[in-house]
Amino acid sequence: MNPGVATVYRWELTKLRYQKRTYLGLGAAIAVPIIFVLAIHFRPDRQGGDFAFSSYLTRSGLAVPLVLMLFGAVWLFPLITALVAGDIFASEDHNGTLKTIFTRSLERGQIFAGKALAAATYAVAAILLSGTVAVVAGSIQSGFNSLQTLSGTVVSAPKALELVYVGLLVYLIPIATVVAIGLLLSTITRNSAAAVVGTLMVSLLFQLIGILPGLSGTTPYLLSTQFNAWQGLLREPVDWAPVVRAAWVCAMYGVPALAAAFLVFLRRDVAGG
Amino acid sequence: MTAAALDGPPPVEVRGLVKRYGDLTAVGGVDLTVNAGDVYGYLGPNGAGKTTSLRMMLGLIRPTEGSVRLFGRDPQTTVRALAGVAGFVEAPTFYPYLTGRRNLELLAAFDGNDARRRIDTALDTVELTDRASDRVGGYSHGMRQRLGIAAALLREPKLLLLDEPATGLDPGGMRDMRLLIRRLAGEGMTVLLSSHLMTEVEEVCNRVGIVRSGKIVYEGAIAELKSSAGTTYRLSTTDDERALAVCRAQPGIENVQADGGRISFTAGESAVAELSQALVEAGALIRSLAPQTVTLEDLFFSLTEGDHPSRAGAAAAAPQPAEAAR
Numbered sequence: 001m002n003p004g005v006a007t008v009y010r011w012e013l014t015k016l017r018y019q020k021r022t023y024l025g026l027g028a029a030i031a032v033p034i035i036f037v038l039a040i041h042f043r044p045d046r047q048g049g050d051f052a053f054s055s056y057l058t059r060s061g062l063a064v065p066l067v068l069m070l071f072g073a074v075w076l077f078p079l080i081t082a083l084v085a086g087d088i089f090a091s092e093d094h095n096g097t098l099k100t101i102f103t104r105s106l107e108r109g110q111i112f113a114g115k116a117l118a119a120a121t122y123a124v125a126a127i128l129l130s131g132t133v134a135v136v137a138g139s140i141q142s143g144f145n146s147l148q149t150l151s152g153t154v155v156s157a158p159k160a161l162e163l164v165y166v167g168l169l170v171y172l173i174p175i176a177t178v179v180a181i182g183l184l185l186s187t188i189t190r191n192s193a194a195a196v197v198g199t200l201m202v203s204l205l206f207q208l209i210g211i212l213p214g215l216s217g218t219t220p221y222l223l224s225t226q227f228n229a230w231q232g233l234l235r236e237p238v239d240w241a242p243v244v245r246a247a248w249v250c251a252m253y254g255v256p257a258l259a260a261a262f263l264v265f266l267r268r269d270v271a272g273g
Numbered sequence: 274m275t276a277a278a279l280d281g282p283p284p285v286e287v288r289g290l291v292k293r294y295g296d297l298t299a300v301g302g303v304d305l306t307v308n309a310g311d312v313y314g315y316l317g318p319n320g321a322g323k324t325t326s327l328r329m330m331l332g333l334i335r336p337t338e339g340s341v342r343l344f345g346r347d348p349q350t351t352v353r354a355l356a357g358v359a360g361f362v363e364a365p366t367f368y369p370y371l372t373g374r375r376n377l378e379l380l381a382a383f384d385g386n387d388a389r390r391r392i393d394t395a396l397d398t399v400e401l402t403d404r405a406s407d408r409v410g411g412y413s414h415g416m417r418q419r420l421g422i423a424a425a426l427l428r429e430p431k432l433l434l435l436d437e438p439a440t441g442l443d444p445g446g447m448r449d450m451r452l453l454i455r456r457l458a459g460e461g462m463t464v465l466l467s468s469h470l471m472t473e474v475e476e477v478c479n480r481v482g483i484v485r486s487g488k489i490v491y492e493g494a495i496a497e498l499k500s501s502a503g504t505t506y507r508l509s510t511t512d513d514e515r516a517l518a519v520c521r522a523q524p525g526i527e528n529v530q531a532d533g534g535r536i537s538f539t540a541g542e543s544a545v546a547e548l549s550q551a552l553v554e555a556g557a558l559i560r561s562l563a564p565q566t567v568t569l570e571d572l573f574f575s576l577t578e579g580d581h582p583s584r585a586g587a588a589a590a591a592p593q594p595a596e597a598a599r
Contacts, residue, residue, distance in 0.1 A: 001385055002385045002386070003384065003385040007382050007385075008383075011379050011382060011383075015368060015370075015379075018368075018370045018371060019370060095366060095367075095368060096364075096366035097366045097367065097368060098333075099328075099331075099333050099361070100361070100365065100366050100367065101383060102331075102333055103332070103333070103355060103358075103359070103360070103361075104352070104380055104383035104428075105352060105353075105355070105383060105384050105385050106352060106383050107351065108352075267335075269333070269334035269335060270328065270333040270334060271325075271328065271333075271334055
């Protein structure tokens with residue numbers, strides 16, 4: 001059988017199973033919602049804060065994943081995503097293994113595609129895992145109850161669960177852009193730590209721009225804003241505008257980053273290792 | 274070796290290969306040809322550009338100028354040019370968190386076809402079967418070198434490119450590596466072996482390319498290099514003063530020097546026979562006349578040290594690259 005992108009993809013997933021950083025990221029994706037629910041449980045006044053769905057945290061467990069998405073966008077999910085995306089090419093430089101795999105029977109483009117898909121798969125798995133843990137832990141804590149939307153209407157628990165998972169899928173749009181930025185920095189810096197921290201810094205920089213006075217006009221076009229696109233689903237009727245905007249704004253950042261990473265990877269000299 | 278193998282494009286054909294990094298010229302116009310069945314020693318001091326050349330041959334870095342053809346194919350355009358080619362540059366590298374066998378499984382998957390079926394045989398060949406289930410992170414340097422050979426064998430190569438395969442090995446490991454290379458060559462594999470270990474090259478290679486400051490200063494058969502350099506003889510007679518004059522006047526006798534009560538010179542066998550007769554006729558009777566073996570190391574130093582590649586000494590008569598390579 002001739003090797004191809006699927007071969008690289010399968011082996012990248014296998015390699016991820018043997019690396020500590022994979023479990024560090026997935027561990028955080030599981031631990032953070034549990035810690036969050038424990039914090040709600042042990043909070044003396046059992047009241048939430050002043051943010052979307054905060055008042056529902058003690059009334060419906062389905063509010064927990066939504067609040068997690070809200071705060072996870074600041075650094076948690078970009079960091080979990082960057083742990084693998086920022087490392088996936090840089091670790092080959094660290095181990096000196098690019099020369100080993102470049103001299104087999106796969107084109108560089110195939111190797112790039114397989115690795116990029118594996119990094120994206122890990123990010124999807126981490127987000128969905130975290131969301132699921134939040135649903136389960138939240139439901140144990142506050143019950144599997146109906147949820148009030150941002151428009152003030154109340155939706156049944158099964159409908160709310162559906163909205164949570166569709167919201168998580170929408171959340172994956174900006175996450176995909178973080179993956180692309182991580183891949184670019186991983187390819188350019190050839191240093192895992194620099195790429196992981198750099199990806200997080202880029203993510204934080206977007207948030208900083210959003211709060212700077214005089215730059216509020218840029219807010220709809222910032223990557224950080226797109227992490228809130230899922231909130232359009234929690235309105236009645238559903239507001240698709242932020243979702244559509246998230247798609248093209250994220251493509252505007254993600255596609256050039258991915259293309260640049262691809263070209264750098266294709267053309268680079270493997271002089272070390 | 275089949276006739277087809279001899280008739281086809283050579284396994285390695287490098288022409289005018291140059292690699293510059295800014296102002297630094299790492300490889301300055303290398304021309305070399307490795308023919309089918311050769312065990313070719315690519316010799317040069319550290320920093321001469323051997324590894325950079327090998328990286329370009331494997332398509333890992335782009336040449337600034339020049340071309341590389343492996344069996345007539347360009348490794349810069351597609352990895353398919355590496356079909357039938359395997360090897361490693363510098364130390365072979367693997368994923369330290371995977372076992373030796375798992376690393377080979379990954380590489381076999383990347384090779385495709387039936388490479389996976391060759392894993393056990395390859396591990397057996399390099400005597401790593403017992404340690405195949407250990408993580409590579411715990412392997413010694415020698416074990417990684419051997420795993421590198423095993424990884425190369427998965428591809429059933431017709432051409433093996435090895436960069437300093439014995440570097441860092443203990444004497445036993447070096448001997449085993451030499452035996453392994455000789456065995457593979459005996460099975461019909463063409464081998465290009467970069468090294469700065471003269472003993473290694475002299476023992477296993479039939480042809481050499483000697484690189485100095487990024488340029489080939491000699492390419493050809495080791496035997497030809499030695500014979501063209503001429504054999505050095507030491508002579509002692511009953512009248513060394515007269516013998517010295519005879520030597521200097523005798524055709525075919527070169528580099529005549531009086532050396533600690535003895536005379537040394539370089540010459541071919543027929544010239545030495547004629548010299549013997551001339552000495553007797555001149556009344557300088559021979560006490561001893563013995564050839565001194567010129568080693569590849571002597572020739573290597575002569576070609577790679579000093580201001581000019583064809584510096585004085587044994588290599589003075591060595592063919593220059595343009596002559597030797599053709």
